[in-house]
Every structure is written in structure tokens, then in C-alpha cells.
Amino acid sequence: MTTPLQQLKSTSTAPIVRQLLDDPELSPVRCLYIHIPFCFHKCHYCDFYSLVDTRDRQQPFTDRLGQELAALAPLTQNQPLRTIFIGGGTPTLLQPALWTQLLRTLDDHFNLAAIHANDAEFSVECNPETASPELFDILRAGGVNRLSMGAQSFNPRHLKTLERWHDPKSVPRAVALAKTAGIERTSVDLIFAIPGQTLPEWDADLATALTLGTTHLSCYALTYEPNTAMTARLKRGDFTPTDDDLEADMYEHTVKRCADAGLDRYEVSNFAAPGHECAHNLAYWSQSSWLAAGPSASSHLLDPQGGGWRWKNQPRLDDYLHQNDNGHPRAIDLEPPDPSRLLSEQLMTAVRLREGIDLDQLLENTNEPTANAVRRVAADQLARGCLQESDSRLRPTDSGFLVADGLAREFLSVL
Numbered sequence: 001m002t003t004p005l006q007q008l009k010s011t012s013t014a015p016i017v018r019q020l021l022d023d024p025e026l027s028p029v030r031c032l033y034i035h036i037p038f039c040f041h042k043c044h045y046c047d048f049y050s051l052v053d054t055r056d057r058q059q060p061f062t063d064r065l066g067q068e069l070a071a072l073a074p075l076t077q078n079q080p081l082r083t084i085f086i087g088g089g090t091p092t093l094l095q096p097a098l099w100t101q102l103l104r105t106l107d108d109h110f111n112l113a114a115i116h117a118n119d120a121e122f123s124v125e126c127n128p129e130t131a132s133p134e135l136f137d138i139l140r141a142g143g144v145n146r147l148s149m150g151a152q153s154f155n156p157r158h159l160k161t162l163e164r165w166h167d168p169k170s171v172p173r174a175v176a177l178a179k180t181a182g183i184e185r186t187s188v189d190l191i192f193a194i195p196g197q198t199l200p201e202w203d204a205d206l207a208t209a210l211t212l213g214t215t216h217l218s219c220y221a222l223t224y225e226p227n228t229a230m231t232a233r234l235k236r237g238d239f240t241p242t243d244d245d246l247e248a249d250m251y252e253h254t255v256k257r258c259a260d261a262g263l264d265r266y267e268v269s270n271f272a273a274p275g276h277e278c279a280h281n282l283a284y285w286s287q288s289s290w291l292a293a294g295p296s297a298s299s300h301l302l303d304p305q306g307g308g309w310r311w312k313n314q315p316r317l318d319d320y321l322h323q324n325d326n327g328h329p330r331a332i333d334l335e336p337p338d339p340s341r342l343l344s345e346q347l348m349t350a351v352r353l354r355e356g357i358d359l360d361q362l363l364e365n366t367n368e369p370t371a372n373a374v375r376r377v378a379a380d381q382l383a384r385g386c387l388q389e390s391d392s393r394l395r396p397t398d399s400g401f402l403v404a405d406g407l408a409r410e411f412l413s414v415l
């Protein structure tokens with residue numbers, strides 16, 4: 001239910017989009033995220049906006065999404081999209097006929113020339129249980145060229161701990177179906193540091209994922225987000241969380257295992273064969289502009305002069321379906337760019353990325369006391385061996401990756 005405070009703060013994005021369309025400095029937006037909010041059931045660790053699907057709202061949702069996409073499309077100025085990412089939720093829960101409708105909407109309103117030529121990335125998150133030849137043929141025909149498979153673990157006991165309901169055998173089946181449909185690029189998502197998980201068990205999960213021939217792995221340590229069932233169980237003392245040393249060992253083992261298989265760490269939790277990095281996530285991490293549609297989706301538009309807007313659509317399906325201002329939903333957290341927030345985000349992501357950051361370029365427009373303070377932290381972390389410098393970029397070292405969150409906190413403490 002929307003609280004009175006949220007109602008007060010929510011606003012239509014229609015005037016903002018009109019203002020952006022009048023901004024001569026705004027470059028065409030080339031990245032698009034779409035949030036499909038339906039799931040089979042709620043996994044215990046999850047804090048994404050999703051609701052249990054009863055199929056009755058899939059059609060109205062897809063119709064409403066089409067209106068929002070049509071309203072956002074002018075911001076691309078008909079330039080070819082470089083990335084589309086459809087996440088959720090469980091996008092592959094949408095019925096095949098609705099996928100056909102959504103993909104047609106995209107073709108009608110956006111320039112998908114690069115995607116259809118396979119020169120741009122079109123990713124969809126997939127629950128392996130939902131994989132079918134019919135669905136994958138529809139996705140491939142619509143330009144989808146990358147599937148991100150939510151495996152999390154291949155061990156039924158650990159899937160049970162996460163309250164994740166799928167048969168681990170469905171993952172290899174889904175990867176094989178993707179290949180048959182002509183979707184060559186697949187990524188597998190895994191979670192480690194699950195309570196009760198041992199290092200050999202984690203190694204077995206990694207080994208199984210790597211034998212699937214995937215060229216991209218996302219490996220996240222389990223986190224206990226506020227207001228999730230997992231965190232409530234932790235507080236009740238239902239299980240003991242993985243201790244920090246074991247979690248660090250699991251992470252170091254992941255890096256080595258992936259490197260041996262030819263998957264390089266390009267972000268602290270993401271590993272890819274050369275050229276198979278997720279272009280859409282790299283666009284997020286480099287603070288590019290992107291459009292986002294669907295309840296809870298966040299758009300981020302910046303122009304080179306520091307103008308632009310960012311906002312998050314109301315995270316409530318009923319509001320999304322019924323609040324409609326010329327196609328635009330209501331949004332919360334609507335903000336113009338804040339140079340200090342942008343600098344924090346750039347530093348936070350830089351310490352997680354193999355490419356690191358060009359510090360001189362980053363600090364070009366920063367006031368002198370702040371720039372000096374940031375440089376002092378950088379010098380300190382270089383001396384400690386957490387950062388290294390090459391080609392005028394600062395990059396995390398192996399030990400820097402291990403403490404990336406702490407490294408980010410050091411930078412943020414001086415802003």
C-alpha cells in the first residue's frame with residue numbers, strides 16, 4: 001500500500017520528460033531497462049520489487065508497459081539502442097503471447113537496428129524452470145542475444161535455505177535450449193556464503209556452472225537485506241551466517257577458478273571471457289544515461305553540462321497500472337543531478353571495476369579541498385597495496401577487490 005508520504009512525494013514524470021526533450025545538450029539515450037514484476041513466489045533473500053504472479057495482471061501490465069515505452073522512446077532520438085536489459089521479477093514468467101506483444105512494441109518505438117544485426121546487447125533474465133523452445137524462439141526472433149540464468153546454486157539443500165524453488169537440473173536444460181534457439185551468450189548467476197555451505201560445496205557449484213560452457217558468471221555473496229524473510233530468520237537465530245574468513249576464502253577461490261576457466265574478473269562479482277562482459281551493467285557502472293520502464297525501475301539521464309534528471313517509478317503495480325499521464329507513471333526519488341552524489345557513485349563503482357578510474361579526469365570539476373582529500377585517500381590506498389596505477393588509471397589490486405566496500409567507505413568519508 002502506498003503511504004501518504006509516498007503519495008506526497010510521488011510525481012508524474014511527464015513534465016520532466018518534456019523538459020528533457022527540450023534540452024539541446026541531452027544526448028540520445030542508448031540503453032533501456034525494463035522491469036517485469038512477476039515471480040512464482042518470493043525468495044527469502046530478495047528485496048527486488050516483485051509480486052507473486054496470478055496471471056490475471058500480465059495482460060494489463062504488458063499493455064501499460066507498451067504505453068510507457070512509447071512515451072519514453074523520443075528520448076532515444078531514434079538512435080540505435082546499444083543495450084536492452086529485461087529483468088525483474090521473473091521476466092520469463094510472461095506468457096509467450098505477451099512476449100510477442102512486448103517485442104513488437106520495442107520494434108515499433110525504438111531503433112533496434114544494432115540489436116538485430118547482433119552488434120548490440122539484448123539481455124533477458126531467465127528462470128531456468130520457465131525455459132521452453134517456444135519462448136526462446138520468440139525471444140531470439142525479437143533480437144534477444146543474451147540470457148542471464150538464475151541458478152544461485154546446484155545444491156538442493158542450499159536452494160531450500162534460500163527458499164528458491166527450481167530443480168537444479170533445469171539449468172543445463174535451459175542453457176542447451178538457449179543454444180538450440182540461437183541465443184549463444186548465456187550468463188549464470190550464483191550465490192555463495194549460504195548458511196551451512198562449505199568451500200567444497202561452493203567449488204562444486206562453480207564447477208557445474210563452468211561445465212555449461214557459459215562465458216559469463218555473476219557470483220554474489222549472500223547479503224541480508226533489511227525487510228527480507230532471510231534477515232528475519234537470521235534475527236530469530238534460525239541459522240548461523242557464514243563467517244567472514246570462509247566467505248573471503250570462497251571469494252578468492254572463485255577468482256582463481258574463473259581465471260583458470262578463462263573468465264576474468266571485470267567487476268568485483270562478475271567474471272567474463274574477453275568480449276563477453278555485460279555491456280548493460282557496464283553502462284550503469286560508468287554512470288551512462290539509461291531509460292527504465294516498469295514499476296520500481298530507475299531512469300538516469302545526464303547531459304555533459306551537468307543537467308538531466310533521475311527518478312524511480314512507483315514500486316507498486318496497482319499505481320503503475322492506473323496512474324497514467326500521457327503514458328508516464330508517477331515516480332518517487334525524482335532528483336536533478338547532484339555533483340557530489342555523482343562523485344560518490346563514480347568512486348564507489350570505480351573501486352569495484354577492473355578498469356578502475358582516471359582520477360584526474362574525475363576530479364576535473366571538483367573543488368580543490370575535496371579533490372585534495374580524495375587524492376590523499378588514493379595515495380594512502382596505493383601505499384597499502386589496495387590500489388595500483390597504470391595508464392593514468394587507478395585500479396583495485398587483488399587485495400583491493402577483497403575489501404572493495406571498505407575502500408569505497410574510505411573515499412566516501414572525505415566527501
Ligand code: SF4
Pocket residue numbers: 038039040041042043046047048050088089090
Ligand atoms: S526470482 Fe528473483 S526477483 Fe523473484 S523473488 Fe526470487 S530473487 Fe526475487
